[in-house]
Amino acid sequence: MDTDTTDSRNAIAASDVSLTYSDGTEAVTDVDLTVPEGEFFGFLGPNGAGKTTTIKMLATLLKPTGGEIRVNGFDVREQAQSVRESIGYMAQETSIDPELTARENVRFACEAYGVPRSERGERIEELLELADLADVADKRADDFSGGMKKRLDAATALVHQPPLVFLDEPTTGLDPKARNRLWEYFRRINERGTTIFLTTQYLEEADQLCERIAVILDGEIVATGSPAELKRRVGGELLDIEIDGGETARERAAEVASESGVFEEASVEVTDAGLTVTARNARTNGTDLLVALRDEGLTVTGFNVRAPTLDDVFLAITGEELEEPADEAAADAGAVR
């Protein structure tokens, strides 16, 4: 297998990548992505932003209509087979067989990926252990909770020990507890040296797990950086103020905040409860604003200063809030645990 040594330290190097579906939908436009080996990388965006289309191009399941992609040093068009052998891919829909036990599912994946017979036994036990499924290894996957099925699915994607694994929205629909266990599992995989490319609609997931994040919106990457860098771009801390007296009072309060001169370069937004001021000196000068509001005859019923979250980042970048999918705790009903 020929690899391009210039890309040998990048698990993914994609430039100017586009994909237009046959019906004319421009799903991905001019995407540039570089993911170094060993990184836990997050690809964040709302429904229909282009996450799955991108991951499928990286995993050779879709051919880009423009641009260049190298994965583990291999060209996705010219060396698709080598790319496939060097990656794991966990799709949104699980690929496990519910009629088989956890151990049988992993064994089946070992056979499908051509893991040498002599290595299978040890590999299967190691993966079941890693996925925290060793004590239910001989139970049918059909009886598993949504989270357990996802952990098993991820285990089957790892049987050939790929240096890079793609996880496409692995925790969508899981309750917070199941999501947490899956996060632990992904961390363990990454700590063993596996590069992870994860797509998610959950800001908190990206924040908790990823060293670096790219935000995709309408097929274009609109921001890239570590969670901390992206938060710094919001430009300071946030002061949430609750105001009594309805919309008129809230809008008047926002005017006072904008015109008061209390903050340098503040951005002021009217919220359902009052207003949010984003400013570098929000913490130190916040009380001056409270005094100015009181002098205007406005009633402040509460206030809080906080560091920006990725929600604030998303709002600042896109002008809209990221609507996260609802949890489906029911997915875990009737589970083994």
Ligand SMILES: Nc1ncnc2c1ncn2[C@@H]1O[C@H](COP(=O)(O)OP(=O)(O)OP(=O)(O)O)[C@@H](O)[C@H]1O
């Ligand atoms: N086979 C297809 N043919 C035509 N358009 C498609 C096809 N698959 C996806 N699209 C469109 O391409 C765009 C990107 O879809 P994609 O599935 O990549 O987004 P996504 O970010 O993964 O969304 P989700 O979170 O819903 O999985 C959307 O407008 C979608 O409707």
